[in-house]
Amino acid sequence: MAIEQSKIERWEKELSKCIRCGTCRQFCPIHQVLDDESYTARGKLYLVDQFIHGDFLLSDGFVEMIGKCVMCKGCTANCPSGVNTYQIFMEMREEIVKERGLSFTKQSIFRALHWRKFFDFGLSCGALFQRLIFKPAPDGHGQVARVPLPMAGFNQRRIIPNLPRKSLKKIVPLESKARGTERYRVGFFTGCMINYAYPQIGQDLIHVLNHNGVTVLTPKEQHCCATPLFTSGEKEIASDLIHKNLEIFAKLDIDYIVTACSSGGLAWKEEFAKVLGEDHPDYPLALELGKKTKDISEFLVMIGIDTDGLQPLQQKITYHDSCHLNRGQKIKQQPRQLLQSIPESTFIEMEKADGCCGSGGSFNLKYYELSRDINRQKTAHISDTGADVVAVGCPACLMHIKDGLAQDGIQAETKHVVELLAESYGFHQNRKGE
Amino acid sequence: MSSYPDVTAALAELRAAVGEKYVHTAVEKRMVYSFDSTFQNHLPDVVVKPHTVEEAAAVVKIASRYQIPLTVRGAGTCLSGGPVALQGGILMEMTAFKRIIEVNADEQYAVVEPGVVTNELIAAAAKKGLFYPPDPSSSGMSTLGGNVAECAGGGRGVKYGVTRDYVLELELILPDGEIITVGNKVDGLTGWLDLPMLFTGSEGTLAILTRMTVRLLPKPEAIRTALAQYDELDAAARTVSAIISAGVVPTTIEIMDQMTIRAVENFLQIGLDTSKAAFVLLEVDGDGWEVEQQLEQVIAICKENGAVEIQVAHNEAERAALWKARKSISGACGKINPTKIGEDIAVPPGNIPKMIQAVKEIAEKYNLNMVVFGHAGDGNLHPNIMTDKRNTEEMERVNQAIDELFARALELGGTLSGEHGIGFMKAPYLLQELGRDGYLAQKAVKDSLDPAGFLNPGKIFIEKELEVTHG
Ligand SMILES: Cc1cc2nc3c(=O)[nH]c(=O)nc-3n(C[C@H](O)[C@H](O)[C@H](O)COP(=O)(O)OP(=O)(O)OC[C@H]3O[C@@H](n4cnc5c(N)ncnc54)[C@H](O)[C@@H]3O)c2cc1C
Ligand code: SF4
Numbered sequence: 023m024a025i026e027q028s029k030i031e032r033w034e035k036e037l038s039k040c041i042r043c044g045t046c047r048q049f050c051p052i053h054q055v056l057d058d059e060s061y062t063a064r065g066k067l068y069l070v071d072q073f074i075h076g077d078f079l080l081s082d083g084f085v086e087m088i089g090k091c092v093m094c095k096g097c098t099a100n101c102p103s104g105v106n107t108y109q110i111f112m113e114m115r116e117e118i119v120k121e122r123g124l125s126f127t128k129q130s131i132f133r134a135l136h137w138r139k140f141f142d143f144g145l146s147c148g149a150l151f152q153r154l155i156f157k158p159a160p161d162g163h164g165q166v167a168r169v170p171l172p173m174a175g176f177n178q179r180r181i182i183p184n185l186p187r188k189s190l191k192k193i194v195p196l197e198s199k200a201r202g203t204e205r206y207r208v209g210f211f212t213g214c215m216i217n218y219a220y221p222q223i224g225q226d227l228i229h230v231l232n233h234n235g236v237t238v239l240t241p242k243e244q245h246c247c248a249t250p251l252f253t254s255g256e257k258e259i260a261s262d263l264i265h266k267n268l269e270i271f272a273k274l275d276i277d278y279i280v281t282a283c284s285s286g287g288l289a290w291k292e293e294f295a296k297v298l299g300e301d302h303p304d305y306p307l308a309l310e311l312g313k314k315t316k317d318i319s320e321f322l323v324m325i326g327i328d329t330d331g332l333q334p335l336q337q338k339i340t341y342h343d344s345c346h347l348n349r350g351q352k353i354k355q356q357p358r359q360l361l362q363s364i365p366e367s368t369f370i371e372m373e374k375a376d377g378c379c380g381s382g383g384s385f386n387l388k389y390y391e392l393s394r395d396i397n398r399q400k401t402a403h404i405s406d407t408g409a410d411v412v413a414v415g416c417p418a419c420l421m422h423i424k425d426g427l428a429q430d431g432i433q434a435e436t437k438h439v440v441e442l443l444a445e446s447y448g449f450h451q452n453r454k455g456e
Numbered sequence: 457m458s459s460y461p462d463v464t465a466a467l468a469e470l471r472a473a474v475g476e477k478y479v480h481t482a483v484e485k486r487m488v489y490s491f492d493s494t495f496q497n498h499l500p501d502v503v504v505k506p507h508t509v510e511e512a513a514a515v516v517k518i519a520s521r522y523q524i525p526l527t528v529r530g531a532g533t534c535l536s537g538g539p540v541a542l543q544g545g546i547l548m549e550m551t552a553f554k555r556i557i558e559v560n561a562d563e564q565y566a567v568v569e570p571g572v573v574t575n576e577l578i579a580a581a582a583k584k585g586l587f588y589p590p591d592p593s594s595s596g597m598s599t600l601g602g603n604v605a606e607c608a609g610g611g612r613g614v615k616y617g618v619t620r621d622y623v624l625e626l627e628l629i630l631p632d633g634e635i636i637t638v639g640n641k642v643d644g645l646t647g648w649l650d651l652p653m654l655f656t657g658s659e660g661t662l663a664i665l666t667r668m669t670v671r672l673l674p675k676p677e678a679i680r681t682a683l684a685q686y687d688e689l690d691a692a693a694r695t696v697s698a699i700i701s702a703g704v705v706p707t708t709i710e711i712m713d714q715m716t717i718r719a720v721e722n723f724l725q726i727g728l729d730t731s732k733a734a735f736v737l738l739e740v741d742g743d744g745w746e747v748e749q750q751l752e753q754v755i756a757i758c759k760e761n762g763a764v765e766i767q768v769a770h771n772e773a774e775r776a777a778l779w780k781a782r783k784s785i786s787g788a789c790g791k792i793n794p795t796k797i798g799e800d801i802a803v804p805p806g807n808i809p810k811m812i813q814a815v816k817e818i819a820e821k822y823n824l825n826m827v828v829f830g831h832a833g834d835g836n837l838h839p840n841i842m843t844d845k846r847n848t849e850e851m852e853r854v855n856q857a858i859d860e861l862f863a864r865a866l867e868l869g870g871t872l873s874g875e876h877g878i879g880f881m882k883a884p885y886l887l888q889e890l891g892r893d894g895y896l897a898q899k900a901v902k903d904s905l906d907p908a909g910f911l912n913p914g915k916i917f918i919e920k921e922l923e924v925t926h927g
């Protein structure tokens with residue numbers, strides 16, 4: 023297979039920075055569970071190096087090594103030589119797709135993502151039929167599969183959220199006006215998880231922003247952020263989705279773009295431009311909108327929130343750092359600051375708060391058991407704190423941690439930071455029974 | 457052991473010994489296990505991973521019976537090629553031995569398996585108010601088995617010594633597959649020869665470690681940190697020698713030259729003064745007033761020897777700030793040139809100024825980018841060459857420079873491996889250091905324990921090759 027010469031040169035430069043120190047061993051959640059050099063960045067970089075020099079062909083084992091990675095940036099952020107492992111793995115995945123195509127599971131998921139209309143339809147049908155396929159989980163939250171659905175990557179044991187009948191974009195109006203004087207206007211990029219699985223997080227976000235003088239625009243035509251695509255190496259469809267998203271948000275009269283999804287935020291801030299590449303006509307727009315994008319915690323701390331309106335919540339709260347928020351966007355302190363502003367709650371740090379939860383986006387669909395093994399370390403640390411609630415800044419982590427806590431029989435609830443704020447502002451009074 | 461039978465004959469037995477799942481022959485698996493933290497690669501024929509002593513002993517017996525080279529690996533962070541299967545054969549990964557069996561606070565020792573990561577023991581000891589001092593910079597990933605096999609040292613070496621000073625008892629598999637225990641949990645000494653000492657630092661050439669008892673110390677009450685800056689490198693080097701000869705025992709004395717300071721500042725932009733010729737980072741620990749007294753003494757010596765500025769940390773955050781430069785060296789150097797070749801030498805502390813001078817001369821002579829830093833307190837220096845492994849012409853000069861570095865270290869009464877072991881990277885220089893008779897004495901020990909020479913062949917003992925090159 024021919025890899026572009028310019029790519030080879032860029033990779034070579036990056037690969038020659040690797041001093042093989044093995045620091046990445048200690049930061050790789052996959053290595054921690056599997057205890058196998060094959061899954062460390064060090065091991066894989068060596069194979070990539072041999073591969074681009076033609077000394078080694080794309081074997082099934084190698085493809086599996088590249089695939090068994092949650093793209094958590096643990097290696098990238100901690101590499102003392104600054105090797106951009108994340109970028110190399112992503113581009114390596116592109117090469118694999120070029121040569122082998124996507125796996126069938128992924129293909130069908132991604133087609134659905136691309137044809138948003140179809141996906142909308144697919145999932146609302148899913149909500150109707152879910153009762154046939156899933157049964158409620160023992161504690162009444164979410165459900166477990168009645169039959170294994172290997173094609174969808176759903177394991178019989180996994181707990182997925184009750185899919186709501188309507189997606190967020192169907193519930194909320196295009197424009198939700200600020201209460202009082204309008205301080206800012208923002209576009210809300212929902213991301214698929216919030217749109218389809220956790221619309222209440224989106225509603226809470228809008229409430230909290232409106233309360234703090236921010237008008238929120240939620241364009242209905244917005245698409246998936248394409249992260250599951252470009253992290254799987256499917257660059258072409260990804261570029262298409264990115265183009266559409268940029269076009270849609272560029273048209274809005276807004277000061278900022280706000281997200282409550284860690285990967286979505288990272289995608290807007292950095293990956294869109296990277297995936298498109300400097301030569302793409304949308305590249306400058308991607309950079310421009312990327313600069314305007316803020317994670318919700320980052321945004322709230324930046325504008326300053328009404329803390330007087332927060333009501334007491336007598337809860338012990340701990341916080342999980344999502345990889346794509348913490349290492350991806352360097353957002354660590356803001357969510358903690360927001361949580362600590364909730365009166366009468368107690369904030370407790372868990373051990374290894376920044377350790378990956380094992381979700382890895384679509385990774386956990388393919389390697390469910392492995393992602394559970396990684397997750398078990400997380401749930402143990404949560405349990406050690408004795409917290410009532412574990413707050414997160416990412417719906418994908420939220421789903422995975424919720425699943426893990428239920429499987430491990432740990433009582434703590436899992437909530438998005440913005441849900442806790444909404445609760446403290448008293449927005450949940452009339453949302454009983456959900 | 458340059459030729460040996462095909463391993464395929466032994467595969468079925470290996471699978472029976474450790475389980476099918478833990479025997480790998482696929483090329484990509486062998487490739488990722490073909491190197492350590494050096495730039496040498498050799499493919500093993502098969503990678504196996506035992507989980508119990510019995511399984512490991514069975515592997516040793518199979519290797520011994522078929523006369524297949526057997527190389528043991530911990531985390532593969534060695535800097536001298538130790539866990540590289542130089543002659544192919546079986547690579548045995550020991551990371552599944554990961555239990556901390558006991559941390560005994562009353563008797564102050566810990567019993568651990570060799571796959572435990574160094575930092576995990578340090579943390580487990582700290583939970584009981586105890587302290588395991590040998591902390592190589594790789595302590596986040598290196599295994600204790602690798603630490604004992606390499607006799608690893610670390611930043612606290614000046615005051616607390618190296619791994620050897622903490623080994624009490626070892627359970628080992630000998631090359632014939634027998635399992636023995638040497639030393640004891642009290643003082644480490646049994647009988648006549650100091651056997652734990654013999655096996656510590658033997659780099660997987662004499663036996664396989666399967667369980668270790670190590671000494672722990674009470675955790676010191678307080679730590680104080682200071683950073684001294686100099687206008688002349690020589691003044692910094694003199695300070696180091698002066699502190700040692702004054703009898704103060706800091707836990708850390710780290711030296712950084714100007715090139716290192718500049719690299720770190722370029723990388724981090726934390727406001728380091730790049731006009732300075734050198735930094736010395738000092739740390740003292742102990743109880744109450746004693747620490748303060750030591751700190752004063754150390755500061756006085758720095759001033760006497762020409763320090764132009766001294767900062768003292770007053771809290772944990774300030775301490776972290778002072779350490780920041782030191783901890784960022786590796787990464788920073790990566791920015792100068794992609795490939796960093798780290799060397800490791802040690803000279804008597806009094807000769808540190810001369811050795812640093814020698815490094816500068818060598819860098820100039822071969823026209824290479826070199827930085828010098830190291831735990832200078834116990835004479836350890838890490839001259840690092842920044843190069844690009846893709847540049848073959850420069851790599852040639854790099855090799856010549858390394859030869860000369862070692863030669864100068866030996867002239868100054870030093871040794872080859874401050875702490876990174878001999879492996880095969882430095883084996884060619886061992887004869888120079890030990891002299892023929894000293895070398896043969898070591899070789900006699902190896903021959904009597906492993907007469908066939910199948911344990912980690914090609915490491916340390918390579919006299920056949922040497923005879924060829926040295927006439
Ligand atoms: C960034 C970096 C910093 C470092 N800093 C230091 C430092 O400050 N001080 C220092 O001393 N070293 C340092 N090292 C070198 C290295 O980390 C140490 O030598 C460490 O002890 C190796 O441990 P390991 O588990 O990686 O062993 P490996 O590299 O896997 O093996 C090392 C040797 O031990 C043998 N071995 C491993 N396990 C066993 C066993 N169970 N039984 C018998 N033999 C065994 C192997 O055969 C091999 O010869 C550093 C390395 C790196 C990459
Ligand atoms: S931490 Fe970075 S330099 Fe070290 S082995 Fe991993 S990728 Fe290579």
Ligand code: SF4
Binds near residue numbers: 098
């Ligand atoms: S991105 Fe995360 S999972 Fe992937 S190799 Fe790096 S540390 Fe491991």
